Amino acid sequence: MASSLETISVAHLPLMPVHVALYRDVQNAAFLKGQLLDGQAEFEYAFIDASMVLSRAQVIAAVFRAVNDYMHNRLKSHNVHSEIVFSLNPTNNISESFRRFGITDSTKDMLVVKVSVSPEITHESVAAHLDSSVQGTPVLFDDQTLSEMSDINKIKKAYKLGALPSPTAKKNDEAKQRLENSLLSSIALRGS
Amino acid sequence: MIAIGMEGSANKLGIGIMLHPKDGSAPQVLANIRHTYVSPPGEGFLPKDTARHHRSWVVKLVKQALKEAKVSVDDVDCICFTKGPGMGAPLQSVVIAARMLSLLWGKELVGVNHCVGHIEMGRLITGATNPVVLYVSGGNTQVIAYSSQRYRIFGETLDMAVGNCLDRFARTLHISNDPAPGYNIEQLAKQGKQLVDLPYVVKGMDCSFSGILAAIDGLAKQWGLGGEEKAREDEQKTVDSITADESLEGKPTRADLCFSLQETVFSMLVEITERAMAHVGSKQVLIVGGVGSNERLQEMMGIMARDRGGSVYATDERFCIDNGIMIAQAGMLAYGTGFRTPLSESTCTQRFRTDEVFVKWRD
Amino acid sequence: MEEYKPPALPSPFNNTIPPPILLTQGAEAHLYKTTSLDPSIPAALKIRPSKPYRHPILDRRLTRQRIISEARCLAKLIREGVSVPALLALDWEGHGGPEGGWGGAWLMMEWIDGPVVRVVLEQWEAWMKQNEGSLDESQIENEEARVRGLLRKMGSAIGVLHKAGIVHGDLTTSNLMLRPSADAGDAVEGTGAPSLEGDVVLIDFGLASHSNQDEDRAVDLYVLERAIGSTHPRSEPLFEALITGYRDSYKGASSALKKLEDVRLRGRKRSMLG
Numbered sequence: 001m002a003s004s005l006e007t008i009s010v011a012h013l014p015l016m017p018v019h020v021a022l023y024r025d026v027q028n029a030a031f032l033k034g035q036l037l038d039g040q041a042e043f044e045y046a047f048i049d050a051s052m053v054l055s056r057a058q059v060i061a062a063v064f065r066a067v068n069d070y071m072h073n074r075l076k077s078h079n080v081h082s083e084i085v086f087s088l089n090p091t092n093n094i095s096e097s098f099r100r101f102g103i104t105d106s107t108k109d110m111l112v113v114k115v116s117v118s119p120e121i122t123h124e125s126v127a128a129h130l131d132s133s134v135q136g137t138p139v140l141f142d143d144q145t146l147s148e149m150s151d152i153n154k155i156k157k158a159y160k161l162g163a164l165p166s167p168t169a170k171k172n173d174e175a176k177q178r179l180e181n182s183l184l185s186s187i188a189l190r191g192s
Numbered sequence: 193m194i195a196i197g198m199e200g201s202a203n204k205l206g207i208g209i210m211l212h213p214k215d216g217s218a219p220q221v222l223a224n225i226r227h228t229y230v231s232p233p234g235e236g237f238l239p240k241d242t243a244r245h246h247r248s249w250v251v252k253l254v255k256q257a258l259k260e261a262k263v264s265v266d267d268v269d270c271i272c273f274t275k276g277p278g279m280g281a282p283l284q285s286v287v288i289a290a291r292m293l294s295l296l297w298g299k300e301l302v303g304v305n306h307c308v309g310h311i312e313m314g315r316l317i318t319g320a321t322n323p324v325v326l327y328v329s330g331g332n333t334q335v336i337a338y339s340s341q342r343y344r345i346f347g348e349t350l351d352m353a354v355g356n357c358l359d360r361f362a363r364t365l366h367i368s369n370d371p372a373p374g375y376n377i378e379q380l381a382k383q384g385k386q387l388v389d390l391p392y393v394v395k396g397m398d399c400s401f402s403g404i405l406a407a408i409d410g411l412a413k414q415w416g417l418g419g420e421e422k423a424r425e426d427e428q429k430t431v432d433s434i435t436a437d438e439s440l441e442g443k444p445t446r447a448d449l450c451f452s453l454q455e456t457v458f459s460m461l462v463e464i465t466e467r468a469m470a471h472v473g474s475k476q477v478l479i480v481g482g483v484g485s486n487e488r489l490q491e492m493m494g495i496m497a498r499d500r501g502g503s504v505y506a507t508d509e510r511f512c513i514d515n516g517i518m519i520a521q522a523g524m525l526a527y528g529t530g531f532r533t534p535l536s537e538s539t540c541t542q543r544f545r546t547d548e549v550f551v552k553w554r555d
Numbered sequence: 556m557e558e559y560k561p562p563a564l565p566s567p568f569n570n571t572i573p574p575p576i577l578l579t580q581g582a583e584a585h586l587y588k589t590t591s592l593d594p595s596i597p598a599a600l601k602i603r604p605s606k607p608y609r610h611p612i613l614d615r616r617l618t619r620q621r622i623i624s625e626a627r628c629l630a631k632l633i634r635e636g637v638s639v640p641a642l643l644a645l646d647w648e649g650h651g652g653p654e655g656g657w658g659g660a661w662l663m664m665e666w667i668d669g670p671v672v673r674v675v676l677e678q679w680e681a682w683m684k685q686n687e688g689s690l691d692e693s694q695i696e697n698e699e700a701r702v703r704g705l706l707r708k709m710g711s712a713i714g715v716l717h718k719a720g721i722v723h724g725d726l727t728t729s730n731l732m733l734r735p736s737a738d739a740g741d742a743v744e745g746t747g748a749p750s751l752e753g754d755v756v757l758i759d760f761g762l763a764s765h766s767n768q769d770e771d772r773a774v775d776l777y778v779l780e781r782a783i784g785s786t787h788p789r790s791e792p793l794f795e796a797l798i799t800g801y802r803d804s805y806k807g808a809s810s811a812l813k814k815l816e817d818v819r820l821r822g823r824k825r826s827m828l829g
Contacts, residue, residue, distance in 0.1 A: 012567045015570065060592045392616075459617075467582040470580075499607065
């Protein structure tokens, strides 16, 4: 199957398109994680455990936070991609953020993000590299697909939002909106 | 029309004589005389001593003012005096003198609100037509704007006046009260460089200074910068040596404390003034009251006003610091509308809010 | 006099296409309309520009404290399910234009579509004035009942806010919005009177703070009561409906309302010397 890499132009960041791909049934999470830990430059991605993702808005908020901090030389981690994983976390603990939101050897549903921080990083280059390195089924990066992957209880626990009502399967659920908005607040306020 | 203005609500005794020409041309200052009761360093002025000062100088000052103005008693139309607000005993000494002159000369009395005096004098001198007024002195801190016949208070201090805060810190540092403690703080602050952290308390358009005073007094104590001895050391040092040997290792100097205090409290004042300007949609700001003669405050207010596309109006110490002509000016405006203070009501009061005055002379 | 120019937008908004549109400029903050992170969805951008009159260290400290405080209040209210705009992004450091100077901190919020209550009440009062002659008693009663309904919703929204442990600090009819439901029209069918339907949304938490004090809650209500009295004379006699809505919205409401009576007697501030 052809790559389903989506390239998002985040408003306010016209010069840095963001490339996102969502996979199901990933077979080689351990390999990808290994490459990342070894610091292989071509594997510099934000690899995210999709069970920790509630919605697109949550991911884009974290990307925006990370890129804004990157643009203003305020990165807390190595690079803008590790910063995206870190930005999903509500607290300043970097290793905790990777334990919670990063991939593990057994991750099956995975979200990959890459930001065009240099001109060589293009939709084509990212798509080609991911095609050749990720063994999994590319799926559409939308709220519907994400909702089939997200582990609401784990997400609520990570963001210390246990008291919030859990969203039901219904579309445009009020509880989901409230949870999502709460996640966005946490991402915006981290470190304040 | 000629009026004598008599002011003595704090430690300045001021006698002024103003002329409002019959042809409607610009009012003229005929005499503006002031004598200040200066207390020793480390001490504030006490009501009874201040009242004694006013009593012993008032006759001399009135005579001198008439002489300087080259007017005779017959030329005078009314006697204006400060009704309040201010310190009880000093106010009383002056009101008694005013009453005596009124009976002696057969002239009518006009009781004036001290704050309104400042505002009207400021408007006259600067030509500001409808400004937001910041009134800052040893006894008052108010942000005022005019609306339908009242000077309305939009914001004010919730505890002590800003001038009082500065004066009391001058006492902590044993800075001279001559010519004024605030003036000497301003001079010392010019040598300050390091900003120390102080509380910053603004609530809407109101502010508070007591916590700041406590904090900076605490810092002076912590670093051993208060008291007579340190004040003497300061006097012996040149500017260079102060900055060279004390600004090291994060230890603040006396100058740093004065600098930080000014930067903090003036920022608060500019902030609440800006808020009032935004609220009423005014681009003019007029600073009155003794603290208004501080050049750093004027500079900060000027930057704020410029960024809002407006301008700041301030006066120098002749008009800004308590004086008699401002009482004559505001008194005469009221007198012109038919306002009189009968002898039986010629009292004074420590509490007299700016917005209690019915401003009949403005549209 | 020099023409006023708003300060340059902080990065990254100096690159935003199309540029954010300045809506209002208060003493503290400038409000812009822009897009959210998704270009198809509008957002409100609140910028607290640097204040060049104050010492740079103090300026940074205050700007940072205040924008964080506002964002935290919003976050708390969002978690509690209070009707406020979502907080989309935040930068308390702030950056200037291309020269990289200190430009100001910013906060991006959900765009609330709909009028502020001030406008809604003004329209209603104008409509009433215009049509008074032709309305009979029951129609007037019916109109007043509609405004009471709106005031009750406002009271209830404020109650929910207070229940969450936040006081607004600057409650006016300009800081309450009416978000119409998707299918609602602007006017009531038949009479043409302005619609008063929709959800009340609280905005602008620039002066808000955490408080569970009855005094602070009472001052919130008092400030709003005074604001309605001075700007909406025709709606003022109906203020009791707001109190009713407030009373029914949370448990501690009655003790805050008791305090309101004290505050009404003395005014917002205590009288003081000089």
